[in-house]
Amino acid sequence: MASGTKGYAGKLLRVDMTTERVWDEPLDEATLRAYVGGTGLGVKILYEEVPPGVQWSDPENRLILATGPLGGTSMGGSGSFSVITKGALTNGAATTQANGFFGAFLRFCGYEAIVVQGAASRWLYLHVHEGGAELLDASALLGKDTWETDDAIKAELGKSEHGMSVFGIGPAGENLVRFAAIAGDKGHAAGHNGTGAVMGSKKLKAIAIDRSRRRVAVHDSKRLLDVSRRLLDSVKGGSTPSDIYSWGTLAMLTRFAGAGTLPTKNYTTNTYIISPEDLEKYGAQYIREHFEAKPNPCWACQLHHCHVMRITEGPYQGEIVEEPEYEGFAAWGPVTGQTQVASTMTISNDVERLGFETNECSWLVSMVMECYEKGIINREDTDGLEMNWGNADATRALLRKIAYREGFGNTLAEGTMRAARLIGGEAPNLAIHTMKGNSPRGHDHRLRWYELFDTSVSSTGTIEAGGGGNRTRFGLPEQGSPFDPTDVVATTAKVKGSMQFQDSLGVCFFNTRSDLTLLCEAVSAATGWDFTWDEAMQVGRRSVNLLKAFNLRHGIGPELDRPSPRYGSTPVDGPAQGVGIMPHWDQMVRDYYQQMGWDVETSRPLPETLRSLGLEGVVADLWT
Amino acid sequence: MAKVKLQVISWLSRAFVATEVNRYDVELEVAEEETVGALFDRLAAENKVFADYVFDRSTQNLTGRVSVFFNNRMLELVQGLDTEMKDGDFILIVPAYSGG
Numbered sequence: 001m002a003s004g005t006k007g008y009a010g011k012l013l014r015v016d017m018t019t020e021r022v023w024d025e026p027l028d029e030a031t032l033r034a035y036v037g038g039t040g041l042g043v044k045i046l047y048e049e050v051p052p053g054v055q056w057s058d059p060e061n062r063l064i065l066a067t068g069p070l071g072g073t074s075m076g077g078s079g080s081f082s083v084i085t086k087g088a089l090t091n092g093a094a095t096t097q098a099n100g101f102f103g104a105f106l107r108f109c110g111y112e113a114i115v116v117q118g119a120a121s122r123w124l125y126l127h128v129h130e131g132g133a134e135l136l137d138a139s140a141l142l143g144k145d146t147w148e149t150d151d152a153i154k155a156e157l158g159k160s161e162h163g164m165s166v167f168g169i170g171p172a173g174e175n176l177v178r179f180a181a182i183a184g185d186k187g188h189a190a191g192h193n194g195t196g197a198v199m200g201s202k203k204l205k206a207i208a209i210d211r212s213r214r215r216v217a218v219h220d221s222k223r224l225l226d227v228s229r230r231l232l233d234s235v236k237g238g239s240t241p242s243d244i245y246s247w248g249t250l251a252m253l254t255r256f257a258g259a260g261t262l263p264t265k266n267y268t269t270n271t272y273i274i275s276p277e278d279l280e281k282y283g284a285q286y287i288r289e290h291f292e293a294k295p296n297p298c299w300a301c302q303l304h305h306c307h308v309m310r311i312t313e314g315p316y317q318g319e320i321v322e323e324p325e326y327e328g329f330a331a332w333g334p335v336t337g338q339t340q341v342a343s344t345m346t347i348s349n350d351v352e353r354l355g356f357e358t359n360e361c362s363w364l365v366s367m368v369m370e371c372y373e374k375g376i377i378n379r380e381d382t383d384g385l386e387m388n389w390g391n392a393d394a395t396r397a398l399l400r401k402i403a404y405r406e407g408f409g410n411t412l413a414e415g416t417m418r419a420a421r422l423i424g425g426e427a428p429n430l431a432i433h434t435m436k437g438n439s440p441r442g443h444d445h446r447l448r449w450y451e452l453f454d455t456s457v458s459s460t461g462t463i464e465a466g467g468g469g470n471r472t473r474f475g476l477p478e479q480g481s482p483f484d485p486t487d488v489v490a491t492t493a494k495v496k497g498s499m500q501f502q503d504s505l506g507v508c509f510f511n512t513r514s515d516l517t518l519l520c521e522a523v524s525a526a527t528g529w530d531f532t533w534d535e536a537m538q539v540g541r542r543s544v545n546l547l548k549a550f551n552l553r554h555g556i557g558p559e560l561d562r563p564s565p566r567y568g569s570t571p572v573d574g575p576a577q578g579v580g581i582m583p584h585w586d587q588m589v590r591d592y593y594q595q596m597g598w599d600v601e602t603s604r605p606l607p608e609t610l611r612s613l614g615l616e617g618v619v620a621d622l623w624t
Numbered sequence: 625m626a627k628v629k630l631q632v633i634s635w636l637s638r639a640f641v642a643t644e645v646n647r648y649d650v651e652l653e654v655a656e657e658e659t660v661g662a663l664f665d666r667l668a669a670e671n672k673v674f675a676d677y678v679f680d681r682s683t684q685n686l687t688g689r690v691s692v693f694f695n696n697r698m699l700e701l702v703q704g705l706d707t708e709m710k711d712g713d714f715i716l717i718v719p720a721y722s723g724g
Contacts, residue, residue, distance in 0.1 A: 243635050243719070251646070255634050258647075259693055259718045283646070447698070471688060479685040483700050575698045 005029045006219040007069045007526035008037075009107045013133055015126060017202045018059055018118030022126075022133045027112060033529065034614065036539050037068030037112055039095045040504035042084030043543045043550075045115055046093065047618075052553045056088045056194065057176070057201040059119040065102075065167075065182075065190075065207065066113035069526045070519075071506025072104035072216055072299065074228045076235070078507045079104040079165075079299030081190070088178040088194025089360065089415050090436040090461045092556045093547045095503065096192040100185030101165040101211070103506045104299040108212040120203040125153065125168065129210040138205035145170045145353035146183040153208045168206025169196040170355025171403040176200050177413040179360035179439075183352050187296060187306055187322035191357030192462045193438050194415075219528035227522045231512055232302060243284075244510060248305035249326035250284040253333060256443075257282070260574045263444040264334040265389060266366035267432055267566055270444060270574025274339040281341040282329065291345070293323065303510060314342035315392070321349035330442035331362030336369060337389025347395055354403040359462075360439040361402075363432045364416045365395060376425050383407040415439075417564070432567045435560040436461045440567065447576045449488045450480070452568070457492070457561045457592060459547035465496045473516070473533070474498075483576070485584040486591075493595035497540030504539060542613045545605045548598070549618050558603040561589055625653050626711035628663075633718045636690070639673035654709050660694065661705030663715075678717060691718045 005027075012025040027041075035041045042064040054060040064084040071078050081103035087094030106114070109128050116126075123138040140156075141149050150166040157164065167184030173196030180196030183189040184206075218224055236245045243251040256262045257272050257279055264272045272279075280286055287293070291309035298306060307323040324332070328348035338344050351358050365387075371377045372387040379386060383401065385394040385408075401409030412419045416439050420431035433439045438461025445452035451463060458464035472478050474494040481487040498516060502509065505519060512519055516533055523531040562568070562585065570580030581588075593600045597609030607619045630650050632640060637648035654663055661684065668675035680687050685705070692699040693716040694707055 237635070246635075251634060254646075255718055258631075258633050259691065259716060260696060261691075285646075477685075478680060478683055479688045481700060483698070575693055575696055576701060577697075579701055 005032055006217065006528045008032055009110050009112050009216050011111050013111045013114045013128065015114060015116045015133070015135070016118045017116060017120040017124065017135075017204060020120065020124065020135050022135065024132070032069075034539070034542065036501070036504040036523070037071070038066050038082040038504035038506055039084060039097075039500050040539055040543050041068075041113055042066045042082055043093070043095065043500075043546045045113075046084050046086065047546045047550050049117075050086055050550075052555075054086065056086045056091050056198055059117070059202070061086045061117075061198060061201075063116040063195070063198050063202060063204070064113060065106075067103035067106055067506035068112075068504050069506065070522055072107040073218060073526060074221070074225045074300065075507045075522060076228060076232055076303070076511035077298050077301040080506050080508045081106065082503050083182055083190040083195045085195055085198045086554070087192070087438075087461070088176070088180075088197035089438045090193055090556065092436060092461070092551045092554055093459050094193035094195055095460050095500075095547070096190045096195060096462070097503055097509075098167070098182070098184065098188045098190035099298045099508045100167075100188040101162070101299045102167050102184060102209060105165045105209040105211050107216050107506070108214045109209060110214070114207065116202055116204060119201060123203050123205050125206040125208060126204065127157065127208050130212045130214065141205050142174065143171060146355050147186055147353050149206050150184065150186060153206060157208065159210070163211050164208055165211070166206055166208045169199050170353060172355040172413075173197060173200040174205070175403065175405045175413065177356065177402060177405070178415040178418070179357045179364070180355050181357040183355055185298075186308070187352070188298075189352060189357065192359075193460060194357075196355050196357075218526045220525045223525035224522060227518055227525060231515060231518055234515060234518075235303065235511060235513055244303065244305075244513075246304050247284040247288075248303065248323070248510070250287060250323065250329075252326040253329045254279060254283045257334075261444060261447050262334040263330055263442060265337050266335065266363070266370045266430065267444060267446065267569065268370065268572075270447070270571060272334045278339050278341070282333065282344075287323070287341065296322070298508065301508065301511060305510060309345070311342050311346055314340055316342060316346040319346055319349070321345050322352065324348040327442040328358050331358045332395075335362045335366050335442065336395065337366075338392065339390060340392070343392035347392060347399070350396055350399050354399055356399070356403070359442055360415060361399070362442070363439040364412055364419060365398065367416055367420060367427065367431045368398070368412065370430050371423060371427050374426070376427055377423060381408060429565050431564055433564045434461050434567065435562045435564060436556060438462055444571070445567070446569065446571050446581070447574070449482055449485075449581050450491055452563060452581060453488050453588060453592075454492050456563045456567075457589065459544070459551045459556075464499060464544070465492045466499055483579060485581075485588050489588050489591045489595065493592055496544050496596070497537045499540070500543035501536045501540035504543070538613060542615065545610060545613055545615060546618065548603065548605055549610075549615075549622055552602075552604060553621060558589070558593070558601075561603065626656050626709060626713075627651050628654055628709050628711075628713040628715060631714070631716045633716065636673075636677060636717065636719050639671055639677065656710065657708045659705060660692075660699065660707045660709060660715065663709065664705065677719070689720055691720050692716070693718070
């Protein structure tokens with residue numbers, strides 16, 4: 001039964017892996033208005049259905065995949081969805097997003113979200129179609145990587161390449177690697193905080209959704225199309241075409257190399273030593289021209305962003321890869337000391353196909369390389385692999401060992417923080433992670449204090465306050481002061497909630513550029529609600545406070561709102577040499593809690609904060 | 625007078641040249657001890673794209689859409705827009721970006 005709310009498909013698809021049962025559940029309008037969809041809806045379900053004491057790998061954990069009211073509409077990039085669960089790296093809240101087609105196809109089949117519970121006794125995959133859904137035997141898919149799984153399911157169900165969207169796990173998820181991702185549509189992943197390990201713990205290999213001809217009715221399609229066009233014009237950049245429209249994130253690596261701000265060799269330097277000729281090959285134009293790029297756009301996306309390519313030079317010639325995002329280029333370029341672009345692209349693709357999350361994976365490998373360089377580990381420890389900076393063959397071999405938990409790979413499969421502790425010695429002092437156990441994105445955050453602070457205090461262990469658009473709309477000065485602790489705290493606190501709202505809509509960040517005003521107009525056009533900027537921030541803040549309350553109830557307290565020693569270290573060279581954040585840290589955290597309306601000692605959201613967001617029930621959970 | 629070098633990376637270089645280049649280098653004459661803010665104000669007065677993306681004349685501040693480096697140091701870690709220039713100084717402007 002659908003909710004009847006305009007702009008919504010209106011149902012949840014419930015899946016119990018233990019009993020191998022699926023059923024529909026209606027969504028009421030009050031819930032949709034308060035949580036909107038995507039991350040908001042998923043966080044509500046996580047908080048209500050996963051009580052304290054449940055571990056990430058327990059059957060009682062929920063794996064929620066949710067889109068929102070703009071999913072599958074005329075909005076550019078509206079195939080996006082969120083994954084919400086209790087994650088394997090932090091054993092706390094996880095929210096992460098992927099683009100592609102999955103979110104749109106889910107809505108065309110009549111669902112806003114899929115909620116998976118229980119754990120099966122055999123490997124299964126979920127097939128969703130116009131008539132409902134069923135669990136099917138996945139034994140023939142075991143051991144297949146994410147691309148092979150995609151192809152095999154489409155072949156089994158008689159679907160063409162674009163006749164279905166498949167998201168699933170590779171060997172990493174099957175083997176419960178703590179940083180396994182859920183990857184799909186050949187080039188996209190919802191990866192942070194071990195979502196793929198959770199999927200593996202439930203013995204759910206993949207979710208495959210038919211491309212239905214149905215569409216979701218919106219309240220005012222003409223107005224929504226107008227907003228879509230205005231957003232596209234904004235992304236195009238008006239008089240000056242932006243890189244994001246022309247190149248996606250492809251132009252960023254050479255730009256940051258020019259500024260000396262790249263994360264390099266596990267944060268040991270900001271100097272990326274590479275010849276001018278090799279650096280030029282990391283440029284957007286070279287890559288698009290020399291690697292036989294074929295566009296592979298997401299649902300309704302007009303950006304010149306995603307491409308499939310063929311490696312045309314170097315030792316891995318002939319391999320078909322997806323064009324990495326900046327994060328992939330950074331991870332398998334400067335972070336790991338690699339200077340050959342073809343190797344970078346090949347390794348990045350291995351990561352996706354084996355089913356890892358690329359940031360965590362690269363900080364892990366770079367930590368191993370630094371340990372190897374410094375003699376903390378040797379060839380005997382690495383099962384014979386020479387883990388020198390930039391050794392592509394050894395990196396590829398190591399990734400396979402991790403995915404299958406073989407030898408040294410079994411230690412590394414626990415993720416950067418835990419692997420460093422298992423290696424011992426100086427390793428924990430070299431490892432880059434938050435103290436919750438998740439690794440940061442692929443920038444050197446020591447030069448970006450907003451992101452370093454946000455990542456460390458976030459409830460998900462990754463960026464939580466990014467993308468707010470116009471600072472003045474939040475009451476902040478137009479120009480930030482990125483090394484001023486006061487401004488960093490104020491910015492983090494005031495902007496928080498914006499990202500959670502955006503991630504509740506089912507539309508791609510690259511297409512909307514965090515324009516909350518236009519996004520509110522889009523929600524109004526889709527649903528018929530008079531949706532305001534203030535209401536959007538309320539929706540986002542509701543998620544932020546639920547995530548915080550969830551973590552506190554699950555044992556993740558303020559003592560973990562810190563970076564690891566290396567993550568919070570002072571740069572030894574580069575444009576911020578000698579300037580570190582840690583002398584300010586304790587005061588920043590207290591100020592942040594205060595500005596968030598949280599208790600400054602325990603970080604508990606105050607009763608009045610919770611009540612202002614309509615979270616009366618959480619008051620009792622935290623304060624009695 | 626002093627001469628300083630200005631480099632603009634990426635699409636923003638097209639604020640100065642119409643062709644598809646990803647880097648623009650120019651040598652500019654500035655008064656001795658002229659500040660970076662005063663130079664940017666002049667450039668913004670002459671160039672609408674510079675005013676839109678780099679320096680807001682109405683607030684006399686950066687727009688928040690770029691990162692600026694002064695002699696390979698982040699501008700915020702010297703004296704910001706009040707930094708005084710001398711002969712041979714180097715200013716780099718890069719569009720700001722996060723995520724990806």
